[in-house]
Amino acid sequence: MSTREQRTRWFLQDRFGMFIHWGLYSIPARGEWIRGNERMSYEQYQVYFDEFDASRYEPKKWAKAAKAAGQKYAVLTTKHHDGFCLFDSKLTDFKATNTPAGRDLVREYVDAFREEGIMVGLYYSIIDWHHDDYPGYGDKAHPDRDNEAAKNKPIDFDRYLDYMHGQVKELLTNYGKIDIMWFDFSYDDMTGEKWRATELIRMIRSIQPDIIIDNRLGGNIRAAEPEEYAGDFFSPEQIIPPGGIVDEKGEVVPWEACITLNDNWGYHAADKNYKSAKQVIRTLVECVSKNGNLLLNVAPDAKGEINRETLEVLDEVGEWLRLNGDSIYGCKAADLPKPEWGRYTQNGNRLYAHVYDRGIGPIYFEGLKGKIEKARLLRDGTELKVEVPWMALEYSDIENGAFINLAGSRLPDESDTVIELHLR
Ligand code: GLC
Numbered sequence: 001m002s003t004r005e006q007r008t009r010w011f012l013q014d015r016f017g018m019f020i021h022w023g024l025y026s027i028p029a030r031g032e033w034i035r036g037n038e039r040m041s042y043e044q045y046q047v048y049f050d051e052f053d054a055s056r057y058e059p060k061k062w063a064k065a066a067k068a069a070g071q072k073y074a075v076l077t078t079k080h081h082d083g084f085c086l087f088d089s090k091l092t093d094f095k096a097t098n099t100p101a102g103r104d105l106v107r108e109y110v111d112a113f114r115e116e117g118i119m120v121g122l123y124y125s126i127i128d129w130h131h132d133d134y135p136g137y138g139d140k141a142h143p144d145r146d147n148e149a150a151k152n153k154p155i156d157f158d159r160y161l162d163y164m165h166g167q168v169k170e171l172l173t174n175y176g177k178i179d180i181m182w183f184d185f186s187y188d189d190m191t192g193e194k195w196r197a198t199e200l201i202r203m204i205r206s207i208q209p210d211i212i213i214d215n216r217l218g219g220n221i222r223a224a225e226p227e228e229y230a231g232d233f234f235s236p237e238q239i240i241p242p243g244g245i246v247d248e249k250g251e252v253v254p255w256e257a258c259i260t261l262n263d264n265w266g267y268h269a270a271d272k273n274y275k276s277a278k279q280v281i282r283t284l285v286e287c288v289s290k291n292g293n294l295l296l297n298v299a300p301d302a303k304g305e306i307n308r309e310t311l312e313v314l315d316e317v318g319e320w321l322r323l324n325g326d327s328i329y330g331c332k333a334a335d336l337p338k339p340e341w342g343r344y345t346q347n348g349n350r351l352y353a354h355v356y357d358r359g360i361g362p363i364y365f366e367g368l369k370g371k372i373e374k375a376r377l378l379r380d381g382t383e384l385k386v387e388v389p390w391m392a393l394e395y396s397d398i399e400n401g402a403f404i405n406l407a408g409s410r411l412p413d414e415s416d417t418v419i420e421l422h423l424r
Pocket of ligand 1: 032237
């Protein structure tokens with residue numbers, strides 16, 4: 001039986017992944033909660049099922065975009081809260097193979113991403129607004145939550161759990177080696193053993209012993225002794241935990257921040273609020289500087305294409321990573337206070353200074369006097385001199401500090417100029 005530490009080793013090396021939210025909700029293009037938010041009936045939502053054709057779905061293009069962006073793993077929604085399955089499940093008719101698309105979209109996804117050497121993850125919502133045995137009336141988000149006609153509908157929740165467990169088994173049996181199982185999400189009393197979570201986890205690990213699983217089945221991954229179903233990594237959403245994540249014993253817990261590129265997970269035609277490449281780069285650095293990963297979301301449109309705005313950001317982030325990836329992959333937090341000019345990441349005796357603010361005068365490295373063997377501009381290997389410049393002699397901390405006098409008033413890379421410090 002592998003340990004969490006063994007299972008997550010590749011995950012902590014790879015640091016940067018692509019989240020992909022795609023499904024019927026990409027047609028109304030108002031976000032992935034559309035059916036719940038607008039209390040759509042089956043019939044109203046069926047319209048999207050009847051026209052979903054994935055006509056421009058080319059997962060090889062997605063995989064190449066992820067690779068060019070420097071994303072080392074990916075997670076695709078195989079079934080979101082709406083219950084629509086992108087895979088050829090034998091347990092339902094509400095699936096892509098029965099739409100005009102007529103394809104197993106998950107099969108093509110895993111094949112395409114594996115071909116690019118990218119680890120494959122599957123997102124699966126344990127919530128299901130389509131299944132008759134999922135409780136709707138009085139739920140927090142179900143389309144029938146205040147539909148009086150659904151108030152006394154007889155349901156057999158155990159039958160739903162058999163279905164949900166059965167689909168997870170299909171996903172982990174029929175698509176080869178799966179690297180991440182990304183569940184979404186527990187809430188109120190719908191958590192833990194309500195999902196028969198221990199049984200589910202044991203089934204998962206019996207089929208895919210090396211898979212890593214997020215913490216959204218419930219339980220407390222930060223406990224000294226977490227529940228068996230508490231997962232392998234913590235999954236903060238739209239936020240970077242200020243101090244990273246440690247458990248009750250003070251030990252680092254693997255974590256991954258999942259962040260949208262605009263303000264929606266699913267495709268939203270009107271949402272043009274895309275983050276810049278600079279924001280994405282700094283978000284990635286922020287995560288790694290706190291021992292975390294970044295899962296950056298993309299939202300293909302109704303036809304299966306990732307839009308130009310998204311691809312442009314991914315391309316620019318990828319170029320920065322092509323030059324500076326050593327400061328991200330395999331790195332973690334440095335045991336140093338956050339510097340005024342940016343952030344630190346570290347990998348063994350390589351300390352990476354992520355300089356955001358050029359400031360005035362030399363770059364000051366608190367506490368590193370005599371500890372730096374040499375320094376290089378990571379992007380091109382240029383030698384940088386570690387020395388006390390004249391202006392620091394009288395006015396700075398020459399007892400403990402080290403200094404690098406960058407030429408000029410502008411940084412070589414305004415998004416993040418990385419200096420690789422070789423520590424003694
Ligand atoms: C939230 C949203 C869901 C999205 C998930 C991604 O749970 O409800 O739509 O897929 O976050 O983390």
